[in-house]
Amino acid sequence: MAPWYAPSLRSRLPPLLLFLQIGFIVIYAVYIEIGSNIKADGTSFSSFYPEFQDVNVMVILGFGFLGTFLVRYGYSATGFNLLVAIVATQWAVILNGVESWYYRGKITVDLRSLVVAEMCAASALISIGAVLGKTNPVHLVLIALLEVSGFVLNQWLLQTLLKVPALDSIMLLHIFGAFFGLTLTWILFRKGSLQPFEKEKFDRQTGLFSMLGSVFLWMFWPSFNSVLVDNRSPGRKLGAVCSTYLALAVSAVTAAAVSMLSSPKGKLNPIHMQSCILAGGVAVGVSMSVVHQPWEAMTIGFTAAVLSTIGWRHLKTHMLLAFECHDSRGVLSTHGLPGLLGWLAHLLLQIKACDDHTAAVRFAVFHVCSLFITLSLSLCMGIIAGVLLKWNFWRPPPDNKCCDDQAFWEFPHLAVKK
Numbered sequence: 532m533a534p535w536y537a538p539s540l541r542s543r544l545p546p547l548l549l550f551l552q553i554g555f556i557v558i559y560a561v562y563i564e565i566g567s568n569i570k571a572d573g574t575s576f577s578s579f580y581p582e583f584q585d586v587n588v589m590v591i592l593g594f595g596f597l598g599t600f601l602v603r604y605g606y607s608a609t610g611f612n613l614l615v616a617i618v619a620t621q622w623a624v625i626l627n628g629v630e631s632w633y634y635r636g637k638i639t640v641d642l643r644s645l646v647v648a649e650m651c652a653a654s655a656l657i658s659i660g661a662v663l664g665k666t667n668p669v670h671l672v673l674i675a676l677l678e679v680s681g682f683v684l685n686q687w688l689l690q691t692l693l694k695v696p697a698l699d700s701i702m703l704l705h706i707f708g709a710f711f712g713l714t715l716t717w718i719l720f721r722k723g724s725l726q727p728f729e730k731e732k733f734d735r736q737t738g739l740f741s742m743l744g745s746v747f748l749w750m751f752w753p754s755f756n757s758v759l760v761d762n763r764s765p766g767r768k769l770g771a772v773c774s775t776y777l778a779l780a781v782s783a784v785t786a787a788a789v790s791m792l793s794s795p796k797g798k799l800n801p802i803h804m805q806s807c808i809l810a811g812g813v814a815v816g817v818s819m820s821v822v823h824q825p826w827e828a829m830t831i832g833f834t835a836a837v838l839s840t841i842g843w844r845h846l847k848t849h850m851l852l853a854f855e856c857h858d859s860r861g862v863l864s865t866h867g868l869p870g871l872l873g874w875l876a877h878l879l880l881q882i883k884a885c886d887d888h889t890a891a892v893r894f895a896v897f898h899v900c901s902l903f904i905t906l907s908l909s910l911c912m913g914i915i916a917g918v919l920l921k922w923n924f925w926r927p928p929p930d931n932k933c934c935d936d937q938a939f940w941e942f943p944h945l946a947v948k949k
Contacts, residue, residue, distance in 0.1 A: 586751070685908045741805050753771070818873040
């Protein structure tokens with residue numbers, strides 16, 4: 532019997548990428564200009580560029596290496612992560628500048644707009660973690676376009692209808708990306724997921740590379756949470772950096788303890804240490820604007836790590852068996868649950884700080900509405916993306932080629948010599 536090869540993407544991926552890139556070049560040539568390096572709040576190129584680089588490292592190296600835990604999917608995890616990130620960033624720059632284009636006829640690009648675009652791209656990178664190894668690069672590019680479109684629309688709705696500050700609306704990327712990805716993997720469910728795919732496992736080498744991605748994310752997460760904080764507020768940027776670091780530190784220690792306590796053999800789980808140590812950064816990022824005391828950040832980091840670790844230990848298997856939702860990278864436990872915890876902490880801390888009962892009730896109503904809009908839009912966009920990607924026209928890989936680099940990459944040492 533002849534081997535079952537993965538279908539070729541020659542007639543799908545190159546035309547899609549060339550069409551998108553040529554279209555981006557035309558749009559950038561006609562409508563986009565480079566802005567000044569001095570902003571109204573005094574931020575200059577030299578002071579902002581290091582933070583831009585930190586976010587860049589997180590998006591490209593952090594998320595890229597984080598997905599390399601699958602034993603035969605390292606090239607795809609890093610390579611496709613880069614592909615999705617750069618396509619999504621270019622698309623996000625355009626979408627974020629639509630309002631400027633409408634009023635001025637031009638879209639201005641500077642380091643801040645690039646950082647915002649990369650954060651929008653990060654929501655797509657979170658989503659593709661849920662379908663890691665089960666899709667091809669055509670799927671991933673389409674996911675990035677739809678995800679970023681939905682996330683930018685969500686920002687616009689929150690800022691226009693509910694007057695949510697820009698920073699708070701952007702930091703909901705964790706919730707939006709996680710539930711978009713969960714909806715997507717639910718619709719694209721494969722029966723082969725009930726039993727682990729042949730190559731859905733990790734070894735010491737791939738686990739080490741994945742841990743390297745976690746270390747990159749852990750190190751640069753303070754910049755990710757603080758990069759868009761307004762410099763005109765005295766001490767706010769420093770407070771954001773310190774709060775994020777403390778939350779990350781507490782979540783790393785707590786994740787190690789809970790992982791060992793929940794293990795039948797009393798040992799550390801490497802996947803817990805790769806993902807759950809980041810839970811504090813996710814949770815405190817969503818609640819950043821109301822976290823003012825170190826103990827608040829540390830409490831959020833502690834609770835997020837407990838929630839994330841227990842979720843990784845038990846929730847992933849139950850989601851698969853009960854709802855046929857195969858979350859490859861555990862985005863629900865890494866981003867979804869800590870993101871919801873951060874939203875709840877934001878609500879409680881803001882109410883605690885309010886002296887006026889009426890203002891507290893008003894904020895609570897608007898805050899609940901912001902979560903409702905975010906979840907509704909992420910689920911709707913996930914359904915649209917899932918229905919579109921179920922079309923066999925995109926040539927999805929067969930079950931025996933899931934989580935396998937060889938389905939998409941050319942390896943000369945494996946070529947058959949004639």
